Amino acid sequence: MPASLRLALAASLAAFLGALAVTARAEAPMRGHGGPVRALAVTADGQRALSGSFDASAILWSLEDGAALRVLRIHDGAVNAVSLLPDGGLLTGGEDGRIALWRDDSGPERILATHAGPVSGLAVAPDGRRIASSSWDGTARITPLDGGPALVREGHQGNVNGVAFLPDGRLVTAGYDGTVRIWPEAGPAVTVQLEGPANAVTAAADGEIAAAGADGSLYLLRPDGGIRARLEVGPRPVVALALSPDGRRLAAATVGGAVAVIDRDEARVRLTLVGPGLPVWSLAFRGNDELVTGGGDRLVRRWDLRTGEPIGPLAMTRPADALAGFAGDRGAEVFRACEACHTLTPDGGNRAGPTLHGVFGRRIATVPDYPYSPAFRRLDIVWTPETIARLFEIGPARFTPGTKMPEQTITTAEDRAALVRFLEEATR
Structure with a gap:
């Protein structure tokens, strides 16, 4: 065989094998975070994704080949929110209350804002000149990118969990107090009361607002605050929302691991993705026919919405329901609100919160390898039936200042006692 032909064949074979390698890599889940993937954003051209994690890092990914392009580290605690500027800038918001702007490999360009509590959501204004942030300090902020003073929005009773801009520039916030608030440039907000805490919010180009409920519901609101529709997405809390670029579909993620894909006009679930x-x-859309998700297994996955199937293997089998053996136990039912963040068994490990295995008799902030806040480490508490009951009687913010826990209380003594009895049994 002539040398020239051998070289041509070798080059063709190398190109073919290289293409196979790129395809295989692109179709595998993206692995790189050391903790659950808390936040996602995808560039308008669909080429890159930015993820934030409980491991205190953000990663910029190439979606074509699954490669990690950059790892961004500055936050002291989880990266709860990410967003993308029209000019290519990257935004990260952390548990430390800081919002960082990144443009090149030299580190953050600057810190845009600092909240007094963890940042829970980020949004970019339609004009690209301002950003909005929500925080567990009970406020939302509109921060000009040119360095002007921030506009602080106060009124929610407790954590503000999500933020979005309407097309006309008005701000929308969603809070643990079960309200969605629409803020004009001046004057009081229009307040919409939902039936439970609101975990996330997004807004479409026509002004319709979607809000995610901790009761497993999705609410579709008109721009004036009127409720157009309410959908039951599932029995588990809805914790994240994404809107397709054409505005026709919504994706709603749950702590149970399923994602509902919703026809917005019909207000109907058309597809359920089971992880x-x-x-x-x-989660975030990549174009109109692909969804990118981040989960408790530390992976970033892609889904083909034309088939409802993952692009590449799921890589993990579905674990058994940890509470299945406690059917009918009132304490286990109360604990359902906690299972997204805490495991109960020796091999469960840490999630957003530390494992509860062996919690009784344990001094606060002593689980190995869990990144407690400095304020939390200074507390002098031993977990007993009495201290756990007190935690949920007055709320984490008062009983354990500096905690990462969402603010929540259990209002009846009977339910608090049932939870304690359940934990005594399940964490031994």
Whole structure:
């Protein structure tokens, strides 16, 4: 065989094998985070994704080949929110309350804002000149990118969990107090009361608002705050929302691991994506026919919405329901609100919160390998039936200042006692 032909064949074979390698890599889940993937955003051209994690890092990915292009580290604690600027800038918001702007490999360009509590959501204004942030400090902020003073929005009773801009520039916020608030440039907000805490919010180009409920519901609101529709997405809390670029579909993620894909006009679930059973914390559309999700298994996955199937293997089998053996136990029912963040068994490990295995008799902030806040480490508490009951009687913010826990209380003594009895049994 002539040398020239051998070289041509070798080059063709190398190109073919290289193409196979790129395809295989692109179709595998993206692995790189050391903790659950809490936040996701995809560039308008669909080429890159930005993810934030409980491991205190953000990663910029190439969606074509699944390669990690950059790892961004500055936050002291989880990266709860990410967003993308029209000019290519990257935004990260952390548990430390800081919002960082990134443009090149030299580190953050600057810190845009600092909240007094963890940042829970980020949004970019339609004009690309301002950003909005929500925080567990009970506020939302509109921060000009040119360095002007921030506009602080106050009124929610408790954590503000999500933020979005309407097409006309008005701000929308969603909070643990079960309200969605629409803020004009001046004057009081229009307040919409939902039936439970609101975990996330997004807004379409026509002004319709979608809000995710901790009761497993999705609410579709008109721009004036009127409720157009309410959908039952599932029995588990909805924790993240994404809107397709054409505005026709919504995706709603749950702590149970399923994602509902919803026809927005019809207000109807058209497709359910079933993952490995761990919480799906974040999601973003890549074009109109592909969804990118981040979950409790630390992976970033792609889904083909034309088939409802993952692109590549799920890589994990669906775990058994940890509470299946406690059917009918009132304490286990109360604990359902906690299972997204805490495991109970020796091999469960840490999630957003530390494992509860062996919690009784344990001093606070002593689980190995869990990144407690400095304020939390200074507390002098031993977990007993009495201290756990007190935690949920007055709320984490008062009983354990500096905690990462969402603010929540259990209002009846009977339910608090049932939870304690369940934990005594399940964490031994």
